Amino acid sequence: NDQTGLYSVFRNPWHTPLTIFIAVVGVIAIVALVTVAVLQNKPLIPKYKYGIVLDAGSSHTAMYIYEWPAEKDNNTGRVEQTHSCKVKGPGISSYASDPKKAGQSLQVCMKEAERFVPSERHEETPLYLGATAGMRLLNIENSTASDQVFQAVSESLQKSPFSFQGARILSGQEEGAFGWVTVNYLDDRLKQVCTTGALDLGGASTQISFVSDAFDGSESPNNSVNFRLYGNDYNLYTHSFLCYGKDQVLRMALSGPGSISDPCFHNGYSESKNYMTLYNSPCVSKRKPVSSPADFTHVGKGNFYQCQELVKSVFDFTQCKYTQCSFNGVYQPTLQGPFGAFSAYYFVMNFLNLTDTSVPLQSVKEALARYCSTPWETIKKQHPGIKLKYLAEYCFSGTYILTLLTEGYNFTSETFSKIRFIKQIKGSDAGWTLGYMLNLTNMIPAEAPDTPLLPHAGYVSVITVIALVLFLLFVLSLRPLWPRCSQKPQIV
Numbered sequence: 001n002d003q004t005g006l007y008s009v010f011r012n013p014w015h016t017p018l019t020i021f022i023a024v025v026g027v028i029a030i031v032a033l034v035t036v037a038v039l040q041n042k043p044l045i046p047k048y049k050y051g052i053v054l055d056a057g058s059s060h061t062a063m064y065i066y067e068w069p070a071e072k073d074n075n076t077g078r079v080e081q082t083h084s085c086k087v088k089g090p091g092i093s094s095y096a097s098d099p100k101k102a103g104q105s106l107q108v109c110m111k112e113a114e115r116f117v118p119s120e121r122h123e124e125t126p127l128y129l130g131a132t133a134g135m136r137l138l139n140i141e142n143s144t145a146s147d148q149v150f151q152a153v154s155e156s157l158q159k160s161p162f163s164f165q166g167a168r169i170l171s172g173q174e175e176g177a178f179g180w181v182t183v184n185y186l187d188d189r190l191k192q193v194c195t196t197g198a199l200d201l202g203g204a205s206t207q208i209s210f211v212s213d214a215f216d217g218s219e220s221p222n223n224s225v226n227f228r229l230y231g232n233d234y235n236l237y238t239h240s241f242l243c244y245g246k247d248q249v250l251r252m253a254l255s256g257p258g259s260i261s262d263p264c265f266h267n268g269y270s271e272s273k274n275y276m277t278l279y280n281s282p283c284v285s286k287r288k289p290v291s292s293p294a295d296f297t298h299v300g301k302g303n304f305y306q307c308q309e310l311v312k313s314v315f316d317f318t319q320c321k322y323t324q325c326s327f328n329g330v331y332q333p334t335l336q337g338p339f340g341a342f343s344a345y346y347f348v349m350n351f352l353n354l355t356d357t358s359v360p361l362q363s364v365k366e367a368l369a370r371y372c373s374t375p376w377e378t379i380k381k382q383h384p385g386i387k388l389k390y391l392a393e394y395c396f397s398g399t400y401i402l403t404l405l406t407e408g409y410n411f412t413s414e415t416f417s418k419i420r421f422i423k424q425i426k427g428s429d430a431g432w433t434l435g436y437m438l439n440l441t442n443m444i445p446a447e448a449p450d451t452p453l454l455p456h457a458g459y460v461s462v463i464t465v466i467a468l469v470l471f472l473l474f475v476l477s478l479r480p481l482w483p484r485c486s487q488k489p490q491i492v
């Protein structure tokens with residue numbers, strides 16, 4: 001008994017086998033809990049999926065490769081453009097007389113895509129070709145030729161290792177709506193009520209798309225597109241003006257009165273051009289004079305204000321059967337919200353150094369007027385690296401853009417400042433291609449996806465803190481077993 005008593009005085013209660021066992025199991029459990037929480041929620045090694053879209057425009061074709069993390073397909077803002085390739089040569093509609101060449105022209109970019117998309121993903125990567133206004137016009141003019149071009153490009157794309165999903169003409173409404181989806185997706189606006197309008201200027205058509213409180217679709221159902229994205233309903237106004245891309249408007253302006261001595265080209269510019277090539281488009285065929293010479297000399301006289309009047313003459317403001325119209329009798333609700341203007345809007349305004357819309361509209365016009373009145377020789381000397389075809393047209397294109405925005409769409413000096421001229425948003429080009437792919441791959445859900453309560457780092461911290469608290473509680477619960485300072489004198 002005495003012995004036992006002595007032993008109990010010297011015994012460290014932590015050294016009972018049960019306590020040691022519980023302590024070890026407790027520590028292992030906590031370490032395991034934290035490790036599992038960290039590993040389970042750590043983003044896996046990035047594995048990406050890919051999608052390829054070819055934008056067959058009127059003046060050229062461009063290929064875009066998109067990628068997104070394989071395990072998270074439907075979170076906003078996660079699909080990114082990783083590569084783009086400009087196809088050499090003109091748009092596919094220019095190959096009407098030799099369709100095979102349209103198919104061949106795509107091969108260089110398709111080979112590039114094979115290098116940029118990892119080979120184990122080739123087979124499952126969807127590949128789309130969408131054609132816009134150039135092919136819409138060819139289809140109006142000669143539908144057999146348009147079918148042959150599609151046949152040729154489809155055959156060429158089927159040879160690629162990707163999963164070819166078809167080549168087709170996008171309607172103007174789709175082009176406008178998908179451009180709007182792209183801009184708002186990249187801007188992370190799709191979970192919000194306030195969205196950004198989209199202004200797209202091509203060579204053969206132009207699109208305007210925006211959400212307006214004043215528009216419910218009833219006045220002009222053809223201009224209405226309804227979306228349900230991430231749990232929000234959008235009633236989008238969109239219109240595509242065929243023939244109002246800048247290349248076709250240039251033809252219309254040239255074929256009108258005063259076309260030979262042209263205020264939209266610089267003083268000193270003089271080029272011999274062919275009437276046949278000018279009129280070979282359904283946009284201008286009605287304007288063709290009964291008897292015209294084979295060639296004409298296109299002479300510039302560099303006057304912005306006269307150019308503006310000439311450009312205005314291509315718009316019809318005389319008819320409108322709705323409460324309000326933009327032009328050509330097309331309904332347009334009151335403009336609302338910020339706008340992103342891309343494609344040729346950006347190329348032209350960027351070249352002219354006029355992308356800063358905080359500059360008053362009047363000053364923008366004055367700067368363009370000064371540019372237009374600069375002699376052609378001076379312009380060429382100032383910009384030696386620029387393709388002469390583009391260089392010659394910037395005065396016209398800038399004038400057309402300002403006229404379209406202010407006279408056509410009714411932007412005022414105040415609302416003009418809400419336009420942003422953009423090429424890319426967060427590294428991806430603004431245009432219809434991304435929105436088109438997101439739609440076809442069902443990557444934007446109608447309802448908001450369930451988002452985790454906490455971000456990864458926050459989640460791990462909370463788990464760690466809870467584990468520590470549990471451990472402390474556990475240690476405290478063993479309090480009766482803690483060694484105590486004995487009141488009794490210790491016998492040594």
Ligand SMILES: Nc1nc2c(ncn2[C@@H]2O[C@H](COP(=O)(O)OP(=O)(O)O)[C@@H](O)[C@H]2O)c(=O)[nH]1
Pocket residue numbers: 056057058059060091132133134201202203204205245246247343344347348351390
């Ligand atoms: N200045 C300039 N213009 C360009 C460039 N790339 C395309 N464009 C012009 O921008 C317009 C875009 O046309 P595109 O996309 O082919 O036409 P869409 O099919 O009518 O949408 C055309 O008028 C082209 O000439 C560029 O790099 N610089």
